[in-house]
Amino acid sequence: TGACPAGILDGLNPEQRQAVTCADGPLLIVAGPGTGKTRTLTHRIAWLIGERQVAPEHILAVTFTNKAAREMRERVEALMGRLTDGPRKMPVVGTFHALCLDILTAESDGDGGSVVDEEERREVVAEAVRQVRAQGIATALRPDALGDRISLAKQHLLDPDADLTPVAGEDAALLTAVYRTYQTLLARESAWDYDDLIFSVVRRFESDDAVREKYAARFRHILVDEYQDLNLGQYRLVRALSPPGKPLCVIGDPDQSVYGFRGSDLRYFRQFTTDYPEAVTLRLRRNYRSAEPILEASHQVIRDHSIQPDGGRICSGIRGFDTLTVMALPTERSEAVAIGKAIERMVGGTGFHSIDFEKTDVTGLKTDRAFSDFAVLYRSNAQSRVIADVFENAGIPFQIARREDVFGRKGVRELLAYLKIAGGRGLFSDFRKIIRMNGTGMGRKTEALFSQWFYENRLSPDRVLAVVGREPLPGLSDVMQRHLSCLVSQISILKTGMSGKSVREKLGFLLENTGLATVIRESARREAALTLLLRKADAFGGDTDGFLKMAALQNDPDVWELSAQKVTLMTLHAAKGLEFPVVFIAGCENGFLPFRGSPNRPVDTDEERRLFYVGLTRARERLFLTRAGRRTIYGKSEDREISPFVRDIEERLMTFEKNRGHRAGKKHPVQLGLFN
Ligand code: ATP
Ligand code: MG
Numbered sequence: 268t269g270a271c272p273a274g275i276l277d278g279l280n281p282e283q284r285q286a287v288t289c290a291d292g293p294l295l296i297v298a299g300p301g302t303g304k305t306r307t308l309t310h311r312i313a314w315l316i317g318e319r320q321v322a323p324e325h326i327l328a329v330t331f332t333n334k335a336a337r338e339m340r341e342r343v344e345a346l347m348g349r350l351t352d353g354p355r356k357m358p359v360v361g362t363f364h365a366l367c368l369d370i371l372t373a374e375s376d377g378d379g380g381s382v383v384d385e386e387e388r389r390e391v392v393a394e395a396v397r398q399v400r401a402q403g404i405a406t407a408l409r410p411d412a413l414g415d416r417i418s419l420a421k422q423h424l425l426d427p428d429a430d431l432t433p434v435a436g437e438d439a440a441l442l443t444a445v446y447r448t449y450q451t452l453l454a455r456e457s458a459w460d461y462d463d464l465i466f467s468v469v470r471r472f473e474s475d476d477a478v479r480e481k482y483a484a485r486f487r488h489i490l491v492d493e494y495q496d497l498n499l500g501q502y503r504l505v506r507a508l509s510p511p512g513k514p515l516c517v518i519g520d521p522d523q524s525v526y527g528f529r530g531s532d533l534r535y536f537r538q539f540t541t542d543y544p545e546a547v548t549l550r551l552r553r554n555y556r557s558a559e560p561i562l563e564a565s566h567q568v569i570r571d572h573s574i575q576p577d578g579g580r581i582c583s584g585i586r587g588f589d590t591l592t593v594m595a596l597p598t599e600r601s602e603a604v605a606i607g608k609a610i611e612r613m614v615g616g617t618g619f620h621s622i623d624f625e626k627t628d629v630t631g632l633k634t635d636r637a638f639s640d641f642a643v644l645y646r647s648n649a650q651s652r653v654i655a656d657v658f659e660n661a662g663i664p665f666q667i668a669r670r671e672d673v674f675g676r677k678g679v680r681e682l683l684a685y686l687k688i689a690g691g692r693g694l695f696s697d698f699r700k701i702i703r704m705n706g707t708g709m710g711r712k713t714e715a716l717f718s719q720w721f722y723e724n725r726l727s728p729d730r731v732l733a734v735v736g737r738e739p740l741p742g743l744s745d746v747m748q749r750h751l752s753c754l755v756s757q758i759s760i761l762k763t764g765m766s767g768k769s770v771r772e773k774l775g776f777l778l779e780n781t782g783l784a785t786v787i788r789e790s791a792r793r794e795a796a797l798t799l800l801l802r803k804a805d806a807f808g809g810d811t812d813g814f815l816k817m818a819a820l821q822n823d824p825d826v827w828e829l830s831a832q833k834v835t836l837m838t839l840h841a842a843k844g845l846e847f848p849v850v851f852i853a854g855c856e857n858g859f860l861p862f863r864g865s866p867n868r869p870v871d872t873d874e875e876r877r878l879f880y881v882g883l884t885r886a887r888e889r890l891f892l893t894r895a896g897r898r899t900i901y902g903k904s905e906d907r908e909i910s911p912f913v914r915d916i917e918e919r920l921m922t923f924e925k926n927r928g929h930r931a932g933k934k935h936p937v938q939l940g941l942f943n
Pocket of ligand 2: 305306
C-alpha cells in the first residue's frame, strides 16, 4: 500500500483499503452504520483517478443528497489536490435526480424544461383533481393521496396508459384520469416533476440505444452509495449504464433501508450478486462513529430483524458514556423543554430566560459543547413545531432541516417566483403566487377564470406577460384587467432592471423593488430562510438557470448547514448518512415508532424499526430517547405508550432520567422514568 500516491490510503483500515483498491468489475460493499462506507467510496474515486489514471470525467458517483455529493466532491478534490498541479475535470458526483436533469437537459432540443418543486407539484395535482372533478368523476381520495400514487406509479415506471392497479388498487381508474390530466398540465408548461426526471431518462435509455451507449461509454466507472434504497426507476437506470462486466461499485446497508414508501425495494440490493455473478462482496466491520453502549443498544433493536447474515453486530471500541438517557415527560411541550434543558446544561448555558434548569438533574453531562453538536430527530415533521417554539422562547439557536422551511417560506417563495417569471422560466403557479402576493383583490372565482383561460389557451407564462394587458381576458372585470396589466408592466420593468446582474444581485434587486424585503423583515424565520438562500446564490455567479435548478432539486438535508452554530432539528429520514456528537430521538412512542399508518398507507413495522435503528446510529457520544405520555395528534389529545422498539433495549443500557416539565410540569405530577 505504500506504493499508492500521496496518501490516498491514509486514514483507512485494512478492510477499507481493500475495498478502495479492489480491482475493476462489480463490487458490493455491505457494512453497517458508521463503518466508513461513504468515506471508502470517496477514497475509491480518488484512487481510481490517482492510481488507476482514470480520467475524472469518466467517473460517476451517485449519492443520496446534494449535500453529500458536494462534500464528496470537496473530499475528492482535496485528495486529488495532492496529486496534480494543473486544473482537472471533476468526476460527476450527484443525486439520481440531478444526474437525470443534466441528461435530459443535454438531450433535449431547445433548452429543456423546468422542474416543478414539491410545493408546485402539489398545486398541479390539485388542479388536475379539480379538472377531473369538473368532468363529473367522483374522487374519494384526497389530492395528496392521489399525488403520492402518481409519484409511486412513476417510480414503478408506469405511465398513465398502464394498468395502475399495482399502485392504486380499486382506485386505478380514478388514478388514470388524474394522472393523465396531471401529465397534460405539466407538458403544457414543459415541466418535469422529480419522478419524471428518472422515469424520462430510463425511458429514453431503454428506447434509444445510441443515447444509452453514449452515457454508458462516458461513465466508465460508476459508484452508488446507499444502494439499499434504490427503487425500480433508479435500478433500471444503473442497469442501463452498467451492463454486466462494467466496473460498478455499490455500497449499502440493508438494515438501513427506509424508503419502501417511496418505492424502494431491497430486492435490488439482494439481487446484485445475481445481476453481476462475477461480483466481489466485501464487508467493513469496524465502526468509527459511536461509543460502544450506543452500538450495543442499536444492535439489540435490530438483531432479530437484521438482514445482515451475522445479525449486523459491529464494534467501535470507542469508550463513552455507559448508558443511554431515557426521559418520559407528561406532554410534548414538557418533552421539548426537557430536551432544551439538557442542551443548555451541556453547553454550560446560564442566561436563557425562560428555562430554569437549576433543578434538573441530568447528571454527569459535559458542559462545554457547541449547539452544533446536537441533533433532535423525530419521525414526523409535525413534531418540530413545539420543539422549535420552545427553543425559540428559550433562546436556543436551531435550524430545521426541511426544504419547505427555506423555499416555502412566505417572501422567499414569491422571490423565487419573481426570479423565474422575469427570467422567462416561470410556471403558471409562479404567476399565481405573484398575483396573490400583490393583493390584486382577485378572488378565488376570478383566479379560477384566469387559470382556466391560461390552461385553455395553452399559454406559457412568457406568453401571459405578452398577452395580459394588451388583449382583454374574457370574463374579467375592468378593474381586474387593470390590476393585471399593472402587474405585467411591473414585471417587465423588473426584467429590464435585472439584466446583466449576478443571481445574488438580481435577488437583492427584486427584494427592494417588489416590497418583498418588508414582508421578509416581518419574521425572523423568513429572514433566516432568505439568508440561506442568498448564501446559496453566491455560489452561482451569473448562472440563474443553475441556481433555479439547484433550488428545485434541494431536499430536506440539503438545506441543513453543518457550520451553523445551531441545534439541528430533522426527521429520522433526513438524518440518514449523518452523525452528531449528541442525538435526541423525540417521540419514542407507539404511533410514531412505528408510525401509525393510514388506510392509504399501511405500516411496514420492519421498516419503521430500521428507521429507529438509523436514528440510534447517528449518535457518536450520547443518545437521549424522549417521549411524552400525552400528545395532541391531529388536534386531539391522546395517551401515548412507549415505543415497542425501545423495549428491545436492555435496561442496563439505559438511565431513566427524572425530569420535570416546564409549565405543563406544574400541572402534572412529576414522572419518573420511561417505564413508570
Ligand atoms: P452510514 O451507514 O451511517 O452512512 P458510513 O458507513 O457511510 O455510515 P462514514 O460516514 O463513511 O460511515 O464514516 C463514519 C465516521 O467514521 C466518519 O466520521 C468517518 O470520517 C469516520 N471514519 C471512517 N473510517 C475511518 C478510519 N479508518 N479512521 C478514522 N475515522 C474513520
Ligand atoms: Mg454513509
